[in-house]
Amino acid sequence: MKSGWVDRDAEAIVADGAKAGLDRDLALRIYTTRLLGSDPKLVLHGGGNTSLKTRMRDRFGEEVDVLRVKSSGADMACIEASGLPAVRLSPMRKLRALDAIEDDELVGIERANLIDPTSSNPSVEMMLHAFLPHKFVDHTHATAVLSVIDQPEAKELCRDVFGGRLAFVPYLRPGFGLAKRAIEIFERAPNCDGLILSKHGIVTFGDCAREAYDRMIAMVSLAEDFIARNRKSVTMGVAPGEAKKAAETIVETAARVAPIARGACSQKHDTIEGAWRRLVLEFRSGDAVLNFVNRSDLQRVSQAGVITPDHTIRTKNWPLVLTVPQSGRLADFASVTRQESQAFSKHYRQYFERNNKRVGGNKIELDPLPRVVLVPGLGLFGLGRSKADAIIAADIAEEWAKGVSDAEAIGTFESISEAEMFDCEYWPLEQAKLGRRTDLPLAGQIAAITGAAGVIGAATASAFAAAGAEVALLDLDRTAARERANAIGGYALALACDVTDASSVSAAFDKIAEHFGGVDIVVSNAGAAWQGRIGEVDEEILQKSFELNFYGHQRVAQAAVKIMRAQGTGGCLLFNISKQAVNPGSSFGPYGIPKAAALALMRQYALDYGVDGIRANAVNADRIRSGLLTPDMIASRSKARGLSEKDYMSGNLLGREVAAEDVAQAFLHHALALKTTADVTTVDGGNIAAAMR
Numbered sequence: 221m222k223s224g225w226v227d228r229d230a231e232a233i234v235a236d237g238a239k240a241g242l243d244r245d246l247a248l249r250i251y252t253t254r255l256l257g258s259d260p261k262l263v264l265h266g267g268g269n270t271s272l273k274t275r276m277r278d279r280f281g282e283e284v285d286v287l288r289v290k291s292s293g294a295d296m297a298c299i300e301a302s303g304l305p306a307v308r309l310s311p312m313r314k315l316r317a318l319d320a321i322e323d324d325e326l327v328g329i330e331r332a333n334l335i336d337p338t339s340s341n342p343s344v345e346m347m348l349h350a351f352l353p354h355k356f357v358d359h360t361h362a363t364a365v366l367s368v369i370d371q372p373e374a375k376e377l378c379r380d381v382f383g384g385r386l387a388f389v390p391y392l393r394p395g396f397g398l399a400k401r402a403i404e405i406f407e408r409a410p411n412c413d414g415l416i417l418s419k420h421g422i423v424t425f426g427d428c429a430r431e432a433y434d435r436m437i438a439m440v441s442l443a444e445d446f447i448a449r450n451r452k453s454v455t456m457g458v459a460p461g462e463a464k465k466a467a468e469t470i471v472e473t474a475a476r477v478a479p480i481a482r483g484a485c486s487q488k489h490d491t492i493e494g495a496w497r498r499l500v501l502e503f504r505s506g507d508a509v510l511n512f513v514n515r516s517d518l519q520r521v522s523q524a525g526v527i528t529p530d531h532t533i534r535t536k537n538w539p540l541v542l543t544v545p546q547s548g549r550l551a552d553f554a555s556v557t558r559q560e561s562q563a564f565s566k567h568y569r570q571y572f573e574r575n576n577k578r579v580g581g582n583k584i585e586l587d588p589l590p591r592v593v594l595v596p597g598l599g600l601f602g603l604g605r606s607k608a609d610a611i612i613a614a615d616i617a618e619e620w621a622k623g624v625s626d627a628e629a630i631g632t633f634e635s636i637s638e639a640e641m642f643d644c645e646y647w648p649l650e651q652a653k654l655g656r657r658t659d660l661p662l663a664g665q666i667a668a669i670t671g672a673a674g675v676i677g678a679a680t681a682s683a684f685a686a687a688g689a690e691v692a693l694l695d696l697d698r699t700a701a702r703e704r705a706n707a708i709g710g711y712a713l714a715l716a717c718d719v720t721d722a723s724s725v726s727a728a729f730d731k732i733a734e735h736f737g738g739v740d741i742v743v744s745n746a747g748a749a750w751q752g753r754i755g756e757v758d759e760e761i762l763q764k765s766f767e768l769n770f771y772g773h774q775r776v777a778q779a780a781v782k783i784m785r786a787q788g789t790g791g792c793l794l795f796n797i798s799k800q801a802v803n804p805g806s807s808f809g810p811y812g813i814p815k816a817a818a819l820a821l822m823r824q825y826a827l828d829y830g831v832d833g834i835r836a837n838a839v840n841a842d843r844i845r846s847g848l849l850t851p852d853m854i855a856s857r858s859k860a861r862g863l864s865e866k867d868y869m870s871g872n873l874l875g876r877e878v879a880a881e882d883v884a885q886a887f888l889h890h891a892l893a894l895k896t897t898a899d900v901t902t903v904d905g906g907n908i909a910a911a912m913r
């Protein structure tokens with residue numbers, strides 16, 4: 221592993237820091253923390269931590285010794301000074317005299333000794349940093365080190381690999397107990413360059429930022445070199461027969477497999493009929509992942525546990541392992557997948573009950589759904605309540621697969637015990653890293669919106685994203701869809717889609733399924749208006765309008781229903797039908813007639829797929845400023861009627877102008893109304909001729 225230290229970059233951070241009032245030590249602490257944090261081989265998503273012992277003035281102007289330590293769950297890759305809260309060092313060190321301390325009390329004492337009382341909580345591994353005497357302390361969960369230490373004979377192996385430069389600390393759950401044990405062991409080997417925390421990670425230290433960092437890189441390099449030299453065989457553990465079988469079988473695509481896996485890994489709500497707890501997926505299929513999922517001993521190695529304890533809050537302790545999804549045999553795959561997923565949840569519940577009883581029965585069970593799914597022949601999925609969480613689970617799963625593979629290449633992978641994993645998974649301080657989240661109403665759901673670059677489409681995509689859904693914005697104009705998606709932020713996906721072309725629609729829905737894992741809500745919104753007196757209009761115009769305003773909805777709904785049925789968790793089809801569908805305007809036949817057919821289409825979907833839990837509803841909106849009602853049209857129509865533009869736009873029973881956001885809220889209402897199907901919601905400020913009956 222190469223050092224990332226560049227003198228010029230280090231000095232630039234020091235110079236920038238000086239302008240912001242940060243001293244050299246703190247600036248370099250930030251620099252090497254970022255270096256460590258930006259390499260996934262060392263640290264992933266909030267794991268790992270660093271510290272600096274220095275002096276600073278407190279609120280009363282008195283200079284005191286402080287420990288600046290990474291705050292809990294903060295991302296090292298983009299750390300700022302505020303991510304290294306300062307705690308008075310001497311009271312922390314006095315705690316060493318205690319035999320034990322409750323978590324709540326420890327956090328309380330830490331907080332009471334913060335120099336800035338508004339800082340976030342210091343890392344759960346803070347006490348280890350406080351007890352060690354060194355100015356700079358770095359701690360990572362380097363994958364190569366884990367491959368060496370997640371072994372039955374780790375202690376002996378470490379002596380060989382690290383040449384006695386690291387003292388060996390047996391496994392204890394991170395926290396006060398581990399910190400006390402670690403300092404005792406350090407004091408017996410005070411000349412070491414760092415510590416191995418068995419089954420957990422590595423600590424290096426030094427008098428300056430560079431020394432602690434260089435030692436980390438040197439030690440991780442020793443682990444990497446050892447693995448490279450001692451690999452039993454490149455294909456160790458992969459029985460040639462099995463790898464060949466996976467390679468020879470024609471495997472289904474991720475787009476076809478994901479909805480099946482996602483549906484199987486959803487949970488019916490306990491009390492609300494029709495509601496599901498759903499997860500979003502992230503797919504990975506790099507060479508290392510494929511080598512791992514195609515191992516003949518996948519069952520054994522995949523169920524052996526995590527490579528470092530804090531991964532458990534993101535990936536759970538074990539992944540769900542599926543079978544090879546053979547092409548043409550998806551129905552068999554789906555039924556086995558559901559059984560495997562149910563077995564996973566049952567196993568998780570038993571694990572919880574067994575261990576909760578052991579610790580006194582006061583823990584609250586987390587959902588029993590997998591966070592990593594391995595699919596031989598295809599790759600792996602990370603799962604989460606949001607796309608962001610799914611990506612984190614997938615990133616960790618990838619490093620885990622590499623770590624376990626390398627551990628097996630030089631020996632036998634061994635994790636911490638089930639009880640130890642449970643104690644981490646259900647440790648309140650670990651769970652606190654995830655933050656206190658109250659789920660938004662559409663959390664875990666995936667919504668696709670057509671015509672999403674238009675005014676109503678964009679407002680709808682924004683409303684759904686604000687309600688917690690992951691959104692896919694489909695439009696003829698991909699650039700415009702991209703701009704709308706960027707404005708929404710997060711993981712909003714922009715896709716080119718021509719709803720008049722069946723292959724374009726099916727390609728777009730394949731991409732949604734591959735990207736997010738499936739789809740739960742579709743807002744079929746794309747449309748355009750044509751005019752002409754119906755007795756004289758060119759048939760070509762009528763056909764064009766039917767292609768877009770009727771068949772477009774049909775193609776979108778059909779593609780969505782295929783995915784929804786593969787998931788088996790219901791779904792919601794929403795159609796934008798105009799008031800023309802109900803209350804035709806003169807010379808608007810070419811627009812209104814296919815829209816009336818789309819209204820019938822919605823009812824047919826409600827009728828045919830209610831049995832699958834798929835709801836179909838429509839919104840009947842009128843007079844919205846949009847691509848179909850441009851400022852020029854508003855000007856000419858209001859003039860023709862002798863009205864001001866304002867009176868024209870609010871010419872309805874309520875006398876209120878209707879906005880795209882009002883239509884978006886109507887779609888959102890339908891997405892949430894689990895007992896409503898075949899319904900039309902009118903959003904027009906009141907037009908009795910267009911009222912539904």
Ligand SMILES: [Zn+2]
Pocket residue numbers: 268345359360361394420421
């Ligand atoms: Zn750690």
